[in-house]
Amino acid sequence: MEPDGVVPDAASLRAQVATFVAAHDPRAIEPLEFLRARFDAGLAWVHYPAGLGGQSVPRSLQSIVDRAFADAGSPTNHPERNGIGLGMAAPTILAHGTAEQKHRWLRPLWTSEEIWCQLFSEPGAGSDLAGLATRAVRDGDMWTVNGQKVWTSSAHMARRALLVARTNPAAPKHEGLTYFALDMAQPGVEVRPLRQITGDAEFNEVFLTDAKIPDADRIGDVGQGWTVSMATLMNERVSIGGGALPREGGMIASAARTWRQHPELRTPGLHDRLLRLWADSEVARLAGTRLRQQLAAGVPGPEGSAAKLVFARLNQEISEFEVELAGADGLRYDDWTMHRPSGADFFGRNPVFRLLRAKGNSIEGGTSEILRNVIAERVLGLPKEARVDTGPWKDLPR
Amino acid sequence: MEGPAPVTESAVTAPAQAQPLDLLYSETETELRGAVRSVLGDKAAWRDVLARTETAQTYDQALWHALAAEVGVAGLLIPEALGGAGASYREAAVVAEEIGRTVAPVPFLGSSVVATTALMSVGAAALLSELASGTLTAALAVPFAAGPGSRPAPTVRLDAPQAGDGSGSYRLTGTVSGVADALPADVLLVPADGVPYGLYEVRTGDGVVKDAVVSLDQTRQLCDLTLSQVPARQIAADEAAGRAVAAALLAGAGLLASEQLGIAERCLEMTLGYVKERKQFARPVGGFQAIKHRLADLWVLVTQARAAARAAADGMVTRPGAEAELLVALAKAACSDTALKAAQETVQLHGGIGFTWEHPAHLFLKRAKADSIGFGTADAHRASLARLADLPALMP
Numbered sequence: 001m002e003p004d005g006v007v008p009d010a011a012s013l014r015a016q017v018a019t020f021v022a023a024h025d026p027r028a029i030e031p032l033e034f035l036r037a038r039f040d041a042g043l044a045w046v047h048y049p050a051g052l053g054g055q056s057v058p059r060s061l062q063s064i065v066d067r068a069f070a071d072a073g074s075p076t077n078h079p080e081r082n083g084i085g086l087g088m089a090a091p092t093i094l095a096h097g098t099a100e101q102k103h104r105w106l107r108p109l110w111t112s113e114e115i116w117c118q119l120f121s122e123p124g125a126g127s128d129l130a131g132l133a134t135r136a137v138r139d140g141d142m143w144t145v146n147g148q149k150v151w152t153s154s155a156h157m158a159r160r161a162l163l164v165a166r167t168n169p170a171a172p173k174h175e176g177l178t179y180f181a182l183d184m185a186q187p188g189v190e191v192r193p194l195r196q197i198t199g200d201a202e203f204n205e206v207f208l209t210d211a212k213i214p215d216a217d218r219i220g221d222v223g224q225g226w227t228v229s230m231a232t233l234m235n236e237r238v239s240i241g242g243g244a245l246p247r248e249g250g251m252i253a254s255a256a257r258t259w260r261q262h263p264e265l266r267t268p269g270l271h272d273r274l275l276r277l278w279a280d281s282e283v284a285r286l287a288g289t290r291l292r293q294q295l296a297a298g299v300p301g302p303e304g305s306a307a308k309l310v311f312a313r314l315n316q317e318i319s320e321f322e323v324e325l326a327g328a329d330g331l332r333y334d335d336w337t338m339h340r341p342s343g344a345d346f347f348g349r350n351p352v353f354r355l356l357r358a359k360g361n362s363i364e365g366g367t368s369e370i371l372r373n374v375i376a377e378r379v380l381g382l383p384k385e386a387r388v389d390t391g392p393w394k395d396l397p398r
Numbered sequence: 399m400e401g402p403a404p405v406t407e408s409a410v411t412a413p414a415q416a417q418p419l420d421l422l423y424s425e426t427e428t429e430l431r432g433a434v435r436s437v438l439g440d441k442a443a444w445r446d447v448l449a450r451t452e453t454a455q456t457y458d459q460a461l462w463h464a465l466a467a468e469v470g471v472a473g474l475l476i477p478e479a480l481g482g483a484g485a486s487y488r489e490a491a492v493v494a495e496e497i498g499r500t501v502a503p504v505p506f507l508g509s510s511v512v513a514t515t516a517l518m519s520v521g522a523a524a525l526l527s528e529l530a531s532g533t534l535t536a537a538l539a540v541p542f543a544a545g546p547g548s549r550p551a552p553t554v555r556l557d558a559p560q561a562g563d564g565s566g567s568y569r570l571t572g573t574v575s576g577v578a579d580a581l582p583a584d585v586l587l588v589p590a591d592g593v594p595y596g597l598y599e600v601r602t603g604d605g606v607v608k609d610a611v612v613s614l615d616q617t618r619q620l621c622d623l624t625l626s627q628v629p630a631r632q633i634a635a636d637e638a639a640g641r642a643v644a645a646a647l648l649a650g651a652g653l654l655a656s657e658q659l660g661i662a663e664r665c666l667e668m669t670l671g672y673v674k675e676r677k678q679f680a681r682p683v684g685g686f687q688a689i690k691h692r693l694a695d696l697w698v699l700v701t702q703a704r705a706a707a708r709a710a711a712d713g714m715v716t717r718p719g720a721e722a723e724l725l726v727a728l729a730k731a732a733c734s735d736t737a738l739k740a741a742q743e744t745v746q747l748h749g750g751i752g753f754t755w756e757h758p759a760h761l762f763l764k765r766a767k768a769d770s771i772g773f774g775t776a777d778a779h780r781a782s783l784a785r786l787a788d789l790p791a792l793m794p
Contacts, residue, residue, distance in 0.1 A: 248787075259789060266792045274789055275780040280702075282787075283732045287705035290421035297422060306698040375697055376690035380670055383685030 009057055010064045016043060017068035031075035035111040038069070044077075044110045048094065052106050060296045077112050080343050084154060085109045085116030089162055089181075092232045096179070096220045105160070105181065117158035119149040119182065119206055120229065124398060127370045129164075130173045130226055131389070131396065134208060136165035136180065138222075143180065143213040145188070148205065151364070153344060155191045155204035158184050162232060163213075164225045169394040176393050177225030181217045188212060198356045199336040202344060233366065234304070244292065245285055251318040251347055251354065252281040258325055265325050274325075277318050284310045302379045305371050312361035312368055315346060319355040326351050417716065419725075420488075421708040427492045430485075433469045434496040437461075442502040444758040450503060451616035451761075457582040462504040466532030471506055473530030475514050480523055481530035487649065491656035491711035498660025498737075501617045501758075501765045508579020509535040511653045516587050516597065516646035520634040525585065525599065537583035538646050539600075539623055541576045545774020546647040546726065547782040549640065556592025557627050568630045570598060574623045578772065581608060581621045588630065589643050597639040598630035605629075615768035617761060648726055651773035652710040655729035658737035659707040661766050662700050665740035668758070669693065669747050676749075689747060696743055703729075703736040724786040727779040734770040734779075741766035 020041050024034055038044055039053040046061050048054030070076075079086050086109070093105055108114040125132035134147025145165055155161070161182040168176035182189070188211030193201035220228040248256055259266065259274055284307070291303045323330040333352045346357055362368040376382045389396050423431075441461045450458055466472035471493050476482025483489075490511055497506055509529065513536035517526050528534040544550040554572030563569070570590050580586060586600045600606060607624040634642050670693065673684030683689055710729035713722045741763040745752040752759040770776060784791050 256787075256789060263790075263792070268792065271784070271789075271791050272780075275783050278787055278789060279728055279731050279780055279783060283702050283706045283728055286419070286421065286709045286728075287702045289419065290705040290708065293420070293422050303701045306701040309695075309698050310702065369691070372691040372694035373687070375694035380690075380693055380697060382670070382674065382690050382693065383682050385685070385687070 009061055013043075013046065013057070013061055013065050014068050016041070017065060017072065021069075021072040021074065026072060026074045032111060032113065034075050035077050036107065038074075039107050039110055043069075045090075048106075052094070052102055053110050058296055060292075077110060079112075081157070082109065082112045082115050082154075083343055084118050084162075085112070085114070085160075088118060088232050088235045089116040089160075091235045092162065092228060093181075093219065095231050096228045100216070101181070101219065109160075114159040115154055115157045117152050117154045117161045117184070118232070119152060119155075119161045119163040119208075120232075121151045122148060123150055127367055128389075129229065130177065131393070131398070132164065132166060132177070133398070134163075134165045135169070136163075136167050136178060136213070138167070138215070141215045143215065143218070145180075145182070145208045145211040145213060147208050149208070150194065150203075150205050152191075152194075152204045152206050153202060154342070155184070155206050156193070156340065157342060160184060161206075162219075164229050166393065167222055167225070170392050171223065172390060173393040173396065174226045175223055177229070178222045179219045179225040179228040180213045181219060182208075182211065182213055183217070186211060193338065193340065195338055197359065198353055199333075200339045200341055202341050244288065247282060247285065248278075249285070250281065251315045251358070252278055253347070254351070254354075255318050255322045255325065258322065262325075265327060270321070270325055273321050277314065277321060280310075281314055281318070284314060302375070305375050305379070308365065309368055309371050309375075312358075315354075315358040315361045319351065319358045322351040323355050419709050419712045419716070421705055421712065423492065423708075424488070427489055430469075430489055431492045431496060434465065434471065434493050435499075437464050437469060438496055438500045438502055442500040444500070444761060447501055447503060447617060448755075448758065448761060456503055456610075456616055456619040457505060457579075458503045459582065461502060462506075462535075462582070463532065465504060465506070466510075472510050472532035472535075474510060475518065476526050476530040480526045482526070487652065487714040488711045490653055491707065494653045494656040495660035495663070495707075498657035498765075498769075499664040501661070501761050503617045503619075505535050505537065505579035505582050507618075507650065507653060507657065508537045509583065512538050512579075512646045512650040513583075513585075513587055515649040516642040517633070519642035519645045520597065520638055522599075522633050525633075534584045535579075535582055536585040536587060537577060537580040538643070538650075539574045539577055539580065539586045539588040540643065540647070541574065542578035542618075542620055542768075542772045543576060543774075544647060545730075545778050545782075546644060546651050546723065547774065547778065549644065550589070552589045552591040552595070554588050554590040554625055556590050556596070560627070563629070566631070568598060568632055569627045570600065570625045570630045571627055572625055576611060576620045577623055578618055578620055580623060581610060581619055586623065587633070588625070589639065590630075594635040595639060596632050596635040597642055599633050600625065600628055600630045613768070615764045617765055618768065647773060648723060649714065651730045651779070652714050652722075652726040654769055654773050655703075655707045655710050655726070655733040658733035658766065658769050659700070659703050661737040661762055661769070662696075662703055662733070662740035665737075665744040665759075665762050665766075666693070666696055666700055668762075669696075669740075669744045672748055683747075683749075692743060692747070696740055699736045699739060703733045706732040720786060724783070727782045727786060730774060731776040731779040734776040737766040738770045 024037050026034055042050055042055040043065055044053035046054045046057050046065055047059035049056050090109055093102055122132050136143045136145045161184055163180045163182040164177055166176050167178040188209050190207040192205045194203045194205050195201045288307055294301050334350050377384050441464055470483050473482030474485045474490050478484040516538055540550050553574055554570050557569040557571050584602055588598045588600050590598055605628045609622040611620040613619045673689055674682050676683050706729040710725045713725035744759045745763055748759055751757050
């Protein structure tokens with residue numbers, strides 16, 4: 001088998017962690033101070049550049065560093081609290097931000113001092129994101145923003161938001177957008193919970209009324225908002241569909257466990273479904289592994305879109321299976337009161353919760369139908385839909 | 399590169415899994431693909447493949463000679479000391495993909511994978527040397543439909559030796575139906591019941607009757623074998639023989655998954671090409687969303703099948719035993735369904751032309767359907783997960 005070059009770098013990174021921990025006793029130092037120092041030592045996200053929390057080594061080495069820190073009893077940066085910040089905002093800032101923005105935002109983002117959210121979708125702009133209507137108007141070095149955003153996870157906890165807004169209504173819709181980082185701690189930002197079919201309010205509606213953004217917080221050029229947004233969304237699809245799991249991880253875990261623990265629930269039809277779902281889950285997991293190996297080898301493929309489609313389908317089918325397997329217990333929920341969870345938990349609580357939450361998987365981060373369009377047109381090269389929305393945005397029917 | 403793993407030796411020991419599965423294609427594998435594709439491109443155009451299905455010689459001996467001699471695929475798995483290439487199932491899987499892409503009528507799977515694995519399992523050096531050179535081909539005399547979990551009951555029995563038979567020689571009588579790649583084989587490896595149960599070498603010139611089957615897939619035409627007191631030489635007995643057959647069936651299923659991946663990829667490419675060209679209602683039919691979404695779904699299935707096929711090929715090398723069995727079961731299940739779906743979509747999305755004899759779609763449909771049964775159906779492989787993944791059926 002071929003060596004993949006991981007071994008020598010892994011040893012040196014472990015040595016760096018050991019040196020760092022020797023100088024920064026995790027039991028004696030405040031967690032935040034420890035995390036800031038870890039960032040400054042280039043041991044936060046090792047694939048990031050030097051000076052921005054990393055040292056430009058392959059991303060595959062990150063798990064070695066994380067394990068070494070965990071083994072040393074180090075405090076965590078609670079990545080589960082800042083999924084959008086770490087998974088989407090950070091790569092977008094890295095790719096499109098200025099040097100000053102990277103230095104200002106990335107460290108408090110990584111330490112989770114500043115939680116980020118994403119102000120993209122609107123009541124009138126779901127799949128057709130480029131049709132969005134939130135307006136940003138410039139006056140000197142300050143922008144004023146008015147509009148309504150929706151489906152915003154973490155907005156009630158977030159200090160900053162990725163925002164895409166219309167800056168030129170007279171341009172065609174994709175060309176009149178600009179991308180910003182919005183400070184959520186200001187009077188012009190109102191966050192209201194958006195309750196979903198699980199009973200929880202994991203998401204929010206965000207009302208922007210004369211909210212202010214300094215021009216220094218614009219990401220990318222004026223009119224380049226669509227290009228920057230695409231970078232964010234590709235990261236979203238990778239992060240929704242592409243997480244590394246062990247065998248029988250994810251949605252299949254509890255279904256398989258229930259099957260083993262409750263022989264009295266088994267029927268031949270359910271057995272066949274379970275075998276199919278288990279096999280498809282494991283194959284999807286292998287496909288995710290292969291995708292990450294392609295990325296590590298520097299040959300990224302378009303398979304991330306496939307991963308998200310498969311993930312959504314399997315989560316829905318497995319959770320439907322699990323509730324049916326539970327039989328009489330499948331009629332019981334745990335609690336309909338409105339919780340405000342700090343992050344998305346697709347696999348938590350009880351089977352009914354999982355069934356209901358999974359219905360969002362084929363909608364959030366690009367509906368499965370839009371993803372099929374994307375695959376057909378961008379991967380397979382099939383002809384695009386005939387467009388009727390090519391003129392100035394302000395003249396389009398809404 | 400490593401030789402084929404001794405799949406049978408450590409079926410009960412937990413595999414060491416320090417290295418993750420390697421699911422990509424190495425440079426060596428990509429080079430090998432190029433060499434195989436070049437020969438197949440010259441000598442296995444679909445019109446020639448189609449024409450050959452209606453001749454008496456459905457296997458293409460000239461093509462096989464070119465692949466075996468020029469590229470060396472016949473001895474790919476055989477150690478260099480015996481004249482082979484000393485490669486592994488990973489490389490063989492790439493050859494299988496290319497054969498699937500062209501539905502080429504050559505006995506690579508039956509001779510260079512299945513029979514070769516059985517012979518390597520028992521260390522039959524002399525026969526392996528003959529196979530490596532490509533001068534001889536062999537087939538394991540089991541039904542093509544037999545899967546790795548279903549040790550086929552021998553339908554051939556050992557006879558009493560006749561007067562004049564030398565010591566160590568045996569005679570076999572019985573029938574085996576629906577055997578793949580036996581038509582062109584010079585040597586049959588026949589599992590036979592008796593005392594002892596064993597695996598026997600039979601030269602097909604020695605009175606074996608091969609009745610060609612009118613096969614669903616004439617690009618891999620099956621035959622029924624009849625043996626009447628045919629002279630045979632024992633190459634393994636008892637458990638060693640059983641292990642050799644099990645290893646061969648596992649390799650057959652694992653590598654057939656890669657062939658199915660090749661079928662699916664070629665079908666998707668062919669169909670994409672067609673729907674971009676074919677115009678109805680004054681536009682390419684590939685611009686209609688009903689068709690775009692079907693092809694997007696098919697592409698997703700192919701990405702999953704590719705990962706599964708690669709995992710099986712790598713797992714057979716690096717994780718012999720139960721883990722290899724599990725990965726092969728996953729791959730054969732996924733790739734069977736995907737190749738068949740791809741071929742079905744190819745027929746449908748080509749419209750009328752896809753239903754004609756003068757279009758290659760039916761060659762792929764027939765190969766895909768036959769392959770979905772060969773070495774165990776998708777359902778049989780999923781059923782084996784009940785044991786391999788501890789998902790037991792009904793009450794214990």
